[in-house]
Structure formats: structure tokens, C-alpha cells
Amino acid sequence: xxxxxxxxxxxxxxxxxxxxxxxxxxxxxxxxxxxxxxxxxxxxxxxxxxxxxxxxxxxxxxxxxxxxxxxxxxxxxxxxxxxxxxxxxxxxxxxxxxxxxxxxxxxxxxxxxxxxxxxxxxxxxxxxxxxxxxxxxxxxxxxxxxxxxxxxxxxxxxxxxxxxxxxxxxxxxxxxxxxxxxxxxxxxxxxxxxxxxxxxxxxxxxxxxxxxxxxxxxxxxxxxxxxxxxxxxxxxxxxxxxxxxxxxxxxxxxxxxxxxxxxxxxxxxxxxxxxxxxxxxxxxxxxxxxxxxxxxxxxxxxxxxxxxxxxxxxxxxxxx
Amino acid sequence: xxxxxxxxxxxxxxxxxxxxxxxxxxxxxxxxxxxxxxxxxxxxxxxxxxxxxxxxxxxxxxxxxxxxxxxxxxxxxxxxxxxxxxxxxxxxxxxxxxxxxxxxxxxxxxxxxxxxxxxxxxxxxxxxxxxxxxxxxxxxxxxxxxxxxxxxxxxxxxxxxxxxxxxxxxxxxxxxxxxxxxxxxxxxxxxxxxxxxxxxxxxxxxxxxxxxxxxxxxxxxxxxxxxxxxxxxxxxxxxxxxxxxxxxxxxxxxxxxxxxxxxxxxxxxxxxxxxxxxxxxxxxxxxxxxxxxxxxxxxxxxxxxxxxxxxxxxxxxxxxxxxxxxxxxxxxxxxxxxxxxxxxxxxxxxxxxxxxxxxxxxxxxxxxxxxxxxxxxxxxxxxxxxxxxxxxxxxxxxxxxxxxxxxxxxxxxxxxxxxxxxxxxxxxxxxxxxxxxxxxxxxxxxxxxxxxxxxxxxxxxxxxxxxxxxxxxxxxxxxxxxxxxxxxxxxxxxxxxxxxxxxxxxxxxxxxxxxxxxxxxxxxxxxxxxxxxxxxxxxxxxxxxxxxxxxxxxxxxxxxxxxxxxxxxxxxxxxxxxxxxxxxxxxxxxxxxxxxxxxxxxxxxxxxxxxxxxxxxxxxxxxxxxxxxxxxxxxxxxxxxxxxxxxxxxxxxxxxxxxxxxxxxxxxxx
Numbered sequence: 001x002x003x004x005x006x007x008x009x010x011x012x013x014x015x016x017x018x019x020x021x022x023x024x025x026x027x028x029x030x031x032x033x034x035x036x037x038x039x040x041x042x043x044x045x046x047x048x049x050x051x052x053x054x055x056x057x058x059x060x061x062x063x064x065x066x067x068x069x070x071x072x073x074x075x076x077x078x079x080x081x082x083x084x085x086x087x088x089x090x091x092x093x094x095x096x097x098x099x100x101x102x103x104x105x106x107x108x109x110x111x112x113x114x115x116x117x118x119x120x121x122x123x124x125x126x127x128x129x130x131x132x133x134x135x136x137x138x139x140x141x142x143x144x145x146x147x148x149x150x151x152x153x154x155x156x157x158x159x160x161x162x163x164x165x166x167x168x169x170x171x172x173x174x175x176x177x178x179x180x181x182x183x184x185x186x187x188x189x190x191x192x193x194x195x196x197x198x199x200x201x202x203x204x205x206x207x208x209x210x211x212x213x214x215x216x217x218x219x220x221x222x223x224x225x226x227x228x229x230x231x232x233x234x235x236x237x238x239x240x241x242x243x244x245x246x247x248x249x250x251x252x253x254x255x256x257x258x259x260x261x262x263x264x265x266x267x268x269x270x271x272x273x274x275x276x277x278x279x280x281x282x283x284x285x286x287x288x289x290x291x292x293x294x295x296x297x298x299x300x301x302x303x304x305x306x307x308x309x310x311x312x313x314x315x316x317x318x319x320x
Numbered sequence: 321x322x323x324x325x326x327x328x329x330x331x332x333x334x335x336x337x338x339x340x341x342x343x344x345x346x347x348x349x350x351x352x353x354x355x356x357x358x359x360x361x362x363x364x365x366x367x368x369x370x371x372x373x374x375x376x377x378x379x380x381x382x383x384x385x386x387x388x389x390x391x392x393x394x395x396x397x398x399x400x401x402x403x404x405x406x407x408x409x410x411x412x413x414x415x416x417x418x419x420x421x422x423x424x425x426x427x428x429x430x431x432x433x434x435x436x437x438x439x440x441x442x443x444x445x446x447x448x449x450x451x452x453x454x455x456x457x458x459x460x461x462x463x464x465x466x467x468x469x470x471x472x473x474x475x476x477x478x479x480x481x482x483x484x485x486x487x488x489x490x491x492x493x494x495x496x497x498x499x500x501x502x503x504x505x506x507x508x509x510x511x512x513x514x515x516x517x518x519x520x521x522x523x524x525x526x527x528x529x530x531x532x533x534x535x536x537x538x539x540x541x542x543x544x545x546x547x548x549x550x551x552x553x554x555x556x557x558x559x560x561x562x563x564x565x566x567x568x569x570x571x572x573x574x575x576x577x578x579x580x581x582x583x584x585x586x587x588x589x590x591x592x593x594x595x596x597x598x599x600x601x602x603x604x605x606x607x608x609x610x611x612x613x614x615x616x617x618x619x620x621x622x623x624x625x626x627x628x629x630x631x632x633x634x635x636x637x638x639x640x641x642x643x644x645x646x647x648x649x650x651x652x653x654x655x656x657x658x659x660x661x662x663x664x665x666x667x668x669x670x671x672x673x674x675x676x677x678x679x680x681x682x683x684x685x686x687x688x689x690x691x692x693x694x695x696x697x698x699x700x701x702x703x704x705x706x707x708x709x710x711x712x713x714x715x716x717x718x719x720x721x722x723x724x725x726x727x728x729x730x731x732x733x734x735x736x737x738x739x740x741x742x743x744x745x746x747x748x749x750x751x752x753x754x755x756x757x758x759x760x761x762x763x764x765x766x767x768x769x770x771x772x773x774x775x776x777x778x779x780x781x782x783x784x785x786x787x788x789x790x791x792x793x794x795x796x797x798x799x800x801x802x803x804x805x806x807x808x809x810x811x812x813x814x815x816x817x818x819x820x821x822x823x824x825x826x827x828x829x830x831x832x833x834x835x836x837x838x839x840x841x842x843x844x845x846x847x848x849x850x851x852x853x854x855x856x857x858x859x860x861x862x863x864x865x866x867x868x869x870x871x872x873x874x875x876x877x878x879x880x881x882x883x884x885x886x887x888x889x890x891x892x893x894x895x896x897x898x899x900x901x902x903x904x905x906x907x908x909x910x911x912x913x914x915x916x917x918x919x920x921x922x923x924x925x926x927x928x929x930x931x932x933x934x935x936x937x938x939x940x941x942x943x944x945x946x947x948x949x950x951x952x953x954x955x956x957x958x959x960x961x962x963x964x965x966x967x968x969x970x971x972x973x974x975x976x977x978x979x980x981x982x983x984x985x986x987x988x989x990x
Binding site for chain 1 (some may be wrong): 700701703704714718721722723724729732733736737740743751752755756758759762763765766767769770772773774776777778781782783844850851852853854855856859860863864865867868871872875878879880881882883884885886887888889890891896898900901902906907910911913914
């Protein structure tokens with residue numbers, strides 16, 4: 001806003017963003033490890049995603065003959081918008097000066113921007129798989145995006161703000177109570193998280209079975225540094241979604257605007273704890289459910305959308 | 321500015337309108353010469369557009385100007401008025417039409433339908449009529465300009481009148497335009513009777529209508545202006561007329577003419593009628609939201625690129641009507657700040673739409689000229705052949721899909737902010753229902769993204785679906801300049817929302833006597849309060865670009881950044897052809913299945929033993945078969961009944977006269 005941004009706040013902002021960017025592959029690795037353990041496989045090491053990114057960065061990029069400049073630009077745009085999103089979402093502290101530039105609606109807009117660009121990149125080469133994946137990604141997105149907005153609107157109505165740090169602070173200061181509206185919104189949010197991050201039951205991040213894949217089909221043509229950025233952006237997206245979930249439904253343990261820099265340190269263990277629990281939960285859901293046929297995915301997401309709207313209605317009618 | 325300078329604004333605007341008419345007539349000096357009409361007259365017309373946009377901009381910041389012309393009906397000279405509302409729409413008209421005229425200067429070719437001179441005349445009269453619609457301050461001049469606008473656009477639509485489909489498209493348009501005009505005439509008639517009975521808007525403002533009559537007038541205005549704007553169910557002319565018209569004409573009609581209807585409804589419901597009933601907003605909200613969803617769903621299943629854009633216009637007009645409905649509700653229940661917010665969303669949205677929809681229609685024109693194809697099934701990969709068109713179209717695509725940091729997102733953001741305060745409306749039950757409108761709105765917004773990925777991806781990305789597309793190339797510099805102008809508008813409107821809102825606030829001050837509580841500066845958009853919401857596209861863009869720059873630097877400096885080219889991965893099955901890409905039908909198919917009740921689908925499956933199998937899908941608009949065709953049948957039936965009176969024998973007609981005379985005598989004598 002008009003008031004000048006203090007260097008301390010800027011420092012917090014930088015630390016938070018860097019932490020998100022660096023922790024994101026670890027979180028993906030943790031989910032993969034939990035999944036492997038739950039399905040009685042020997043688990044890949046935690047740092048596997050880092051090793052993969054490092055390996056990909058060293059390789060020569062292979063571009064399809066027909067690839068346009070758009071195709072090459074998309075991984076950077078994707079990564080850039082996910083980092084920008086990470087700068088809005090409170091993870092360690094709610095003292096985020098950048099969050100004043102973009103509220104939750106803009107956040108959902110950033111996710112939509114990333115989705116549209118990756119879908120366009122999928123169509124750019126002109127292979128059957130790429131365009132198929134793009135179509136499916138947009139199919140998932142057009143239902144997941146409104147559902148996510150309805151979820152954040154429920155929280156916005158409770159707190160009278162669309163700025164995510166303000167929402168988190170307001171929810172933090174409320175006394176602990178089970179809000180029916182937030183419960184509905186929470187279930188809807190988890191469903192959206194699974195769908196948007198290419199997780200079972202909507203998509204399978206590890207499959208390369210052509211008939212069922214969505215996300216992997218779009219990025220089939222990417223290699224080396226481009227693929228590294230796309231994968232990093234994907235894991236950052238999952239991390240961002242998890243942090244949105246914490247801000248809306250488990251806002252405790254975060255440092256506040258009034259707190260000093262030192263408060264960042266005690267905020268770290270709760271965040272790691274929440275991330276670990278979220279990873280286990282995601283892996284559990286993925287292990288326990290079967291992948292849906294593609295045409296059941298709209299039903300799944302339609303349910304999420306209706307649940308989110310129901311949460312909004314409960315909030316409006318019962319103020320609960 | 322000095323007051324004596326302000327007085328010049330209205331004459332200058334009028335002068336530009338007159339100059340447009342003269343330019344149109346000047347085309348007849350060499351009616352068959354494309355060089356004279358296109359290269360000389362159209363750029364002059366664009367200069368006029370720039371002037372009128374400047375007038376509109378200045379008019380936002382000065383008090384209303386009046387002018388009475390010594391012409392018109394006996395006893396009723398033509399009244400003109402230039403206030404902030406007219407000024408805003410003049411700005412829209414000028415800014416959008418400047419780009420369209422420059423594009424047209426390069427676009428019109430020899431031997432395409434109507435002679436260039438005639439086309440130039442129709443085009444410039446169309447522009448002049450639209451500006452007069454915005455300036456008129458009495459019902460007579462308004463209707464005169466309105467009808468000239470309708471006629472000029474009708475002739476522009478049927479410029480390739482040798483094709484029967486185009487003639488019938490024009491006929492549908494003419495029919496709905498007149499249906500709307502009748503409703504408007506009746507509306508002005510109702511508004512006249514309340515007070516002094518004058519035809520001028522000033523007299524109507526003084527009139528005191530009972531709530532019932534005011535509502536009747538409002539309803540007629542919604543029908544009249546809704547028919548012009550393409551409010552569902554009066555939308556059927558749009559998907560017919562837009563593919564029929566030349567692309568710059570589609571751009572002008574969709575980008576600018578639809579907005580004159582929004583202007584008219586704003587003028588009537590916020591300025592002329594003084595009975596703010598909150599429930600007026602309810603039908604607008606309902607029809608608007610339904611129209612938005614309906615339009616975008618139909619856009620997803622289209623295979624003709626201009627028809628797709630026409631349905632997208634229906635969606636955008638639906639959103640505009642919903643925003644207006646919200647503003648009416650807020651005004652009616654006495655929440656002027658929120659009404660100003662909804663109104664700002666509406667005005668922002670129509671300004672955006674003028675830019676991105678014109679831009680996209682012009683890109684379809686460039687594609688059409690380069691490839692002679694309108695069907696999405698025969699296009700593909702044009703970004704490589706036509707980079708100028710492709711990249712400007714990408715800006716339009718992202719803008720219309722409502723993505724930050726471009727302009728479409730700002731209006732969506734403002735409108736959602738307005739929806740978020742609806743629970744504060746003191747109308748029980750109703751205030752609980754409208755937030756659900758936000759659900760429909762965001763669903764339509766997300767579907768718009770789907771539509772635009774299909775539009776852009778199928779035309780510009782992938783591989784060419786036909787061999788002859790390899791020969792297509794970018795248009796000339798005039799067309800590029802027009803596209804760049806509009807694309808720059810999309811970017812600037814997206815990055816500087818606070819500056820745009822300062823102008824829009826003047827309109828709110830005029831219509832609602834209330835402004836937005838803007839506490840931000842040019843960088844930050846803070847419409848209500850800093851606690852509630854803030855948005856700064858420029859900061860978002862800069863941070864995003866910074867991250868991207870750092871990433872590029874890191875991948876290329878810390879690592880080698882080498883790349884090489886290879887054939888696309890064919891999954892081990894060689895012989896991948898361009899025909900295997902997703903088609904336009906394929907892209908729309910999931911939506912067609914999910915929202916099946918909306919569509920009237922005919923699928924023709926081939927028999928299993930068919931040697932040359934063909935799969936055909938036709939998606940029809942239910943409103944045709946369930947509303948318009950029965951209505952047409954009813955009219956036909958009535959005319960048949962009336963025709964029974966006509967026996968063709970003189971004796972019968974004499975009998976009619978005699979019976980009429982008898983009846984009249986009975987009435988008189990009694």
C-alpha cells in the first residue's frame with residue numbers, strides 16, 4: 001500500500017519464497033516415499049526429486065522440430081507464476097508485503113494462467129497426446145478453478161477480506177471451533193488439491209499409460225532444463241496448495257505481522273509438521289482410492305464444486 | 321481547462337461525426353478504387369476515431385455540455401448532450417474503432433462483395449450513427465441515430481449478399497433489430513407521459529412515473545436494448561451475423577455496437593428513470609448469468625472461429641448485464657459504494673471487451689484472408705507462418721480468458737469483489753441467493769479459459785491440418801498496426817487499472833452520486849479498503865518477470881543452456897500426421913457431454929459396414945426450435961387467418977366497407 005515496506009518485511013518475504021521453492025521438491029519426495037511405503041514398495045530416497053532436477057538441468061534440451069518460441073517460454077512462465085503464487089501464500093509468516101499486490105482471486109488467476117500456458121504448450125507440437133492432455137487438463141481445470149474460488153470465498157465471507165494473509169490472521173485469532181462451512185470447504189479443497197496436482201483419483205503422477213494420463217501427456221515433449229522447470233513448478237504447485245490449505249484450515253503456528261524476525265524460527269517446526277502430516281494424508285488417499293475413469297472426473301470435481309457452494313451457503317444461512 | 325474550451329468538446333464530437341459522413345460520401349469519387357477508399361479514407365476515419373476518443377476522455381472530467389441543433393422535427397430541434405457517461409462510451413468507440421479502421425485500411429480487397437466506395441460509406445455512416453446514439457439527448461434523435469446504426473450495420477453484414485446464407489443471417493439480424501426498436505419506441509412513449517410530456521431526455525428526467533409505469537418502461541428498455549446487445553434469449557442473430565459479416569465489421573459490431581445497447585440501458589435505468597427499485601436488478605442478474613453460461617457453453621462446441629467468438633460475445637454481454645443487475649440491486653437498497661463497485665466492473669468489462677473482442681475478430685479476419693478458411697478443422701500451426709497475428713492473438717486470448725495481468729482479469733476481479741459483499745444486502749433470502757451468482761460467474765469464467773485455449777490452440781498451435789496453410793503469411797503493416805493498437809490497449813488496461821478507474825469514477829459520480837473509496841495510488845488498486853482487497857498487476861508482472869529472468873539466467877549461466885532439434889516423439893509408431901491432433905469437435909466434446917441438457921445434439925454414426933464412414937455431429941440452439949420457430953409458426957398462422965379476409969373479389973371488399981360504416985355509425989349514434 002502507500003505505507004513504505006520495511007526491510008524486515010521484505011526479508012521475511014524473501015525467506016518465505018526461497019523456503020517454498022527449496023522445500024517443494026522435498027515435499028513431493030516425501031509424498032512419493034509415503035506412497036511407496038504404504039504400498040509395500042521400497043521407497044526412493046527423500047532427495048530423489050532434487051537429484052532428478054539436477055540431472056535434468058545438466059542435459060542437452062531436445063526440442064521438437066515444430067516447437068515455437070511459446071513452447072520454450074512456457075516452462076519459465078510456469079515456474080515464474082508458481083513462485084509468484086508462493087510469495088502470496090503465507091507459509092511461515094503472514095507478514096508478506098507482496099500479498100498486497102495479489103489477493104486470493106489473483107492467486108486463482110495465477111494458477112489459471114499457468115494452466116492455460118501449459119495447455120497451450122501441450123498443443124504446440126501437434127502430436128495426438130499433447131492436445132489430448134491439454135483438453136483433459138482444461139477439463140479438470142474448468143471445474144477445479146471455480147471450486148477453489150468458492151472455497152476461498154467461504155473464508156473471505158468469514159473474515160471480510162480477500163487477502164490471504166489477512167484471512168489467515170483472522171482465522172488464527174478465532175477461538176477453536178468446528179465451523180460447518182469450513183468443514184464443507186475443507187473437503188472440497190482436498191478434492192480440488194488432488195485434481196489440480198494430477199493425483200489419484202483424477203490423474204496418476206507416476207503413470208505413463210497413455211489412455212489415462214493427463215498432466216504427463218502434455219509435458220511429454222519437454223526434456224532437460226525445460227522438464228526440470230516443469231517438474232519443479234509442479235511440486236511447487238503442490239506445496240502451494242498445501243500451504244493454502246494450512247492458511248485456511250490450520251492457520252496456527254505461523255508468525256504474525258506484529259512479530260519480529262526471530263519469530264520465523266519457531267514457525268518452522270509447525271510448518272514442517274503440517275507438511276509431513278499433509279504428505280501422509282495425500283499418500284493415504286492416493287493409496288486407498290482407485291483412479292477414476294476420465295469421464296467420472298467431472299463428477300468428482302462437480303461434487304467438489306457443489307460441496308464448496310454448500311459451504312458458502314451454510315456460511316450465509318447459518319453464519320456458521 | 322478553461323470553461324470556454326469545454327464548450328468546444330461537443331461541437332468537435334459532432335464535427336467528427338459529420339466528417340465521417342462526408343468521408344463516406346467522398347468514397348463515391350472513386351467507388352471502385354480500393355486504393356482511394358481503403359488507403360486514404362479509412363486512415364482518415366481512424367484519425368477521426370482518435371479525435372473522438374480524446375473528446376470522450378476530456379468529457380469525463382468536465383461538467384455536462386449541451387447543444388441544440390436547429391434541425392429535426394418541427395417544434396423539436398435535435399438535443400445533444402455530452403456528459404461523463406457519453407464521454408466514456410465515446411472513448412470506447414474512438415479507441416476501439418481507431419484500431420479497426422487502420423486494420424480495415426489494409427484489409428479490404430478488390431472484388432469482395434459490395435463495392436469499396438459503398439462499403440466505406442456504410443462503415444463511416446455506421447460510426448457516425450453510433451457516436452450520435454451516444455450524444456443524443458432526446459428520444460427522436462436517439463431513435464433516428466439508433467435506426468441509422470441498425471440499417472448501416474445491416475448493409476455491412478450482407479456485404480457479400482450473393483450468398484444466400486448471408487442474406488438470411490442479415491434478415492434475422494434486421495428482424496431482431498426492429499423488434500428491439502419497437503420496444504424502445506414504446507419505452508420512450510411510456511417515459512414521456514409522466515411529466516411535461518416532452519421528447520427530450522431532460523423532460524424525462526423530470527417526469528414522475530408511478531413505480532408500475534417505471535417498471536414497464538424499464539422492462540421495455542431491457543427488451544429493446546437486450547435485443548441489440550444479444551441478451552439471451554434475444555441472442556440468435558449474433559452467431560448468424562458475425563460469421564456473415566466481413567471481419568472488421570464483426571469487430572466493430574461486437575466490440576462497439578453491442579456497447580451502445582449497454583449505454584442505452586444505463587442511460588434509461590440509471591439516468592432517466594427515477595424510481596430505484598432494487599428488484600429491477602433481479603431479472604438482469606438472472607438473464608445475464610444464464611446468458612454468460614449459455615454463451616460460453618455454446619462457444620466450446622463451435623467449429624467456426626467467428627461463430628465461436630460470437631457466442632463468446634454473448635457470454636461477455638451476459639456478464640455485463642449481470643454486473644448491471646448487481647449495480648441496480650445495490651443502488652435500490654441504498655448501498656451506493658457497492659453500486660459504484662459493480663458499475664465500475666461493468667464499465668471496465670465493456671471497455672475491455674471492446675479491445676479484446678475487436679482484436680480477436682480482426683485476427684480471424686487476417687487468418688481468413690491468409691488461408692480462406694473459417695472452419696477450425698482446416699487450420700492449425702499458424703503461429704509459425706503468421707507470427708504478428710499469432711502473438712497479438714495470444715494477448716487477446718489471455719485477456720479474454722480473464723488471466724492476470726491482462727485487462728479481462730481486472731473486470732472479473734472487481735465483479736467478484738462486488739459479489740462478495742452481497743450478503744450485506746438487507747433483503748432476506750435474496751441476499752443468500754446472489755452469492756451463488758458468483759459461482760455461476762466463476763464457472764463461466766473458467767469455461768472461457770477452456771474456449772480460448774481451444775480457439776488459440778487449434779488455429780495457431782500444432783501442425784497445419786491442410787497442406788495449403790504453409791503458404792499463408794502475415795498481413796501488411798496497416799493490419800499489423802491495427803492489431804498492435806488493440807493489443808497494446810489490452811495490456812495497458814490490464815496494467816494500470818487505477819488510472820482507468822479514475823475515469824470510470826466520473827461516470828459513477830454522475831449516475832450514482834457516489835464514487836469508489838479508492839485509497840490506492842496509480843500502482844495499487846484498492847477499490848473499497850486496504851483490509852478488504854488490493855491488486856497491483858504491475859507489481860505481479862514485475863515480480864513474475866524478475867523470477868523468470870533469474871531462472872533463465874540460472875539455467876543458462878550455471879548450466880550450459882544447449883538445445884537441439886529432433887522430430888517429435890511418435891511413441892514408437894511412425895507416421896504421425898497432423899490429422900491426429902485434437903480437432904475442434906474433439907476439444908468441445910467433453911463439455912458437450914457434461915452439459916448435455918443445454919444442447920440439442922444430433923449425432924450421425926456410420927454403419928459398421930460403411931466403406932467410407934463419416935461421423936457427423938450437429939449442435940443446435942434450443943431457443944431456435946423451442947422459441948423462435950413456434951413464434952414464427954404462430955405469426956404465419958395468424959397471417960393465414962388474416963389472409964382469409966382477402967378474397968380478391970371487389971364485391972367482398974365493398975361489403976367490408978359497408979359493414980365498417982354500419983358499425984361506425986352504430987358507435988357514433990349510440
